[in-house]
Every structure is written in structure tokens, then in C-alpha cells.
Amino acid sequence: AQSVSQHNHHVILSEAASLELGCNYSYGGTVNLFWYVQYPGQHLQLLLKYFSGDPLVKGIKGFEAEFIKSKFSFNLRKPSVQWSDTAEYFCAVNARTGRRALTFGSGTRLQVQP
Amino acid sequence: GAGVSQTPSNKVTEKGKYVELRCDPISGHTALYWYRQSLGQGPEFLIYFQGTGAADDSGLPNDRFFAVRPEGSVSTLKIQRTERGDSAVYLCASSAGVQGETQYFGPGTRLLVL
Numbered sequence: 371a372q373s374v375s376q377h378n379h380h381v382i383l384s385e386a387a388s389l390e391l392g393c394n395y396s397y398g399g400t401v402n403l404f405w406y407v408q409y410p411g412q413h414l415q416l417l418l419k420y421f422s423g424d425p426l427v428k429g430i431k432g433f434e435a436e437f438i439k440s441k442f443s444f445n446l447r448k449p450s451v452q453w454s455d456t457a458e459y460f461c462a463v464n465a466r467t468g469r470r471a472l473t474f475g476s477g478t479r480l481q482v483q484p
Numbered sequence: 485g486a487g488v489s490q491t492p493s494n495k496v497t498e499k500g501k502y503v504e505l506r507c508d509p510i511s512g513h514t515a516l517y518w519y520r521q522s523l524g525q526g527p528e529f530l531i532y533f534q535g536t537g538a539a540d541d542s543g544l545p546n547d548r549f550f551a552v553r554p555e556g557s558v559s560t561l562k563i564q565r566t567e568r569g570d571s572a573v574y575l576c577a578s579s580a581g582v583q584g585e586t587q588y589f590g591p592g593t594r595l596l597v598l
Contacts, residue, residue, distance in 0.1 A: 374526075406589075414527070414575070414589040460526050471517065471540060472587060474526030 372397045374461050376475035383451050384483050391446040391478050393435075393461035400466035403444040405435055406474075409457045417459070420444065421466075431455070453484045486510065488590035490576050496596045497566055505561040505593045509578030516559050517587060518551055519575040527575050533559060534581060566597045 373396045383389060395401065405417040418429025425437040435446045444461060458479050462472040489508045497503050509516050515534055519527035529543040533553045544550075548566075553559040563570055573594050577587040 404586075413591040416586050416588075419586065462526070469540065470515070471529035471532055471543065472519075472527070473529070476524070476526050 372473040374475035378478045380479045382481045386450050389448040389451045393444045395463045401463045404462040405446050406460045407457050451482050453482045456482045490590040494594045503563050507559045507576030513578035514581035515579045517577040521573045568597050571597045
């Protein structure tokens with residue numbers, strides 16, 4: 371069975387600080403990896419995804435993530451956060467072939483202080 | 485509206501009652517997913533439709549939960565004999581039906597069982 375671990379449950383940063391949110395997954399096969407974001411009062415939306423190719427993936431709003439296969443990790447990074455990045459961030463995985471359902475981590479709440 | 489829509493946005497019911505939650509996917513999307521999100525957790529998969537048929541219902545917690553998609557577009561999630569533990573946000577997502585693609589989420593229905 372698939373599982374996703376997000377080790378940071380609540381992160382508080384000041385504006386302009388750098389961000390790295392951890393994500394590790396457990397799955398025996400080849401996977402697709404996703405980061406979704408949920409801004410206050412809004413629905414889940416995709417930040418970025420890895421399907422194949424370059425393991426360094428760039429997404430919207432300056433976010434990027436690196437897939438490290440040997441570590442089963444897909445950490446999310448941003449060099450300089452803004453107050454508007456305050457949101458909950460979810461890492462998710464599904465199988466490259468077969469089961470399409472997403473397995474989500476429990477989320478990381480990011481609070482950026484102005 | 486080009487996005488996934490869900491109705492109602494909020495539903496309060498009494499223990500033992502029957503409820504129906506509706507999802508209207510993005511036009512042309514053949515794949516439709518239902519997830520459930522409890523407080524402080526990431527979304528958990530319930531069921532996935534490809535067209536009119538349930539391709540994967542392995543996430544349904546028990547036989548009180550049922551979902552249909554009779555014409556391959558709108559889907560209804562049905563919960564019989566509701567229990568307090570069913571209280572959660574029920575999310576719907578749709579995608580174009582290709583492996584590795586993005587699932588687009590709706591705003592969710594917040595269900596409260598008293």
C-alpha cells in the first residue's frame with residue numbers, strides 16, 4: 371500500500387525566508403508525485419507535479435520540488451516566501467500504472483508572518 | 485464556471501438520516517474521484533469513476549456509502565444511516581482520464597452529522 375509522510379505539521383516563517391517542506395512516500399512501484407496547496411477559504415489546487423524526466427520540477431508562484439528516487443522524497447522548496455504563501459500544503463502520490471487514486475500526506479500548515 | 489462544482493456546500497443532518505452529495509465535473513473530463521477529508525488530515529480516497537462505471541471503489545469505508553455516475557458526467561455520493569463519524573469534508577475531483585494527469589478539485593461539501 372502507498373503512504374505519504376509530511377514531517378512538518380506547522381511551519382512559521384518570516385517573509386523572505388527560505389522554505390523547504392519534507393515529503394517522503396512509500397510505494398513499491400513507479401510513481402507520479404504532486405504538491406497541492408489550499409489557500410484559506412479556497413479549494414485544493416495543483417502547485418506542481420512530477421511525472422517523468424528532469425527530477426527538478428518547477429511550479430507556479432516560484433515553487434519547485436526535487437524528486438530523489440533513492441530517498442523516496444519529493445521536498446518542496448521556495449527561496450523566498452511571501453505573506454500570500456500562507457496556506458496548507460499537501461504532498462500526494464499515485465501509481466504510474468494501475469491505481470489512479472491519490473494518496474495524500476496529512477499536510478503542512480505554513481504561516482508566513484509579514 | 486469552468487471548474488468542478490459541488491452541492492450543497494454545507495449539509496447538517498441527524499444521525500441515522502440519508503444524505504446525497506452532488507459533484508459536477510469539468511466538462512469533458514471522463515474521470516471523477518471522491519475523497520473525504522477529516523479535520524487535520526489529508527484527503528482520503530473513496531471511489532473513482534471512469535465514464536459511467538466505478539473503476540475503483542476500494543476506498544469506500546462500508547456498505548453505507550455508495551456513488552453513481554449514470555450518464556458519465558454528474559456524480560452523486562450517497563450515505564445511508566449516517567453516523568457522527570461520517571462528519572468530514574467530501575471532495576470531488578475530475579481529470580481527463582489519462583495516467584499521470586492533474587486531478588482538479590472542487591470546493592467540497594462539509595457534512596456535519598449531529
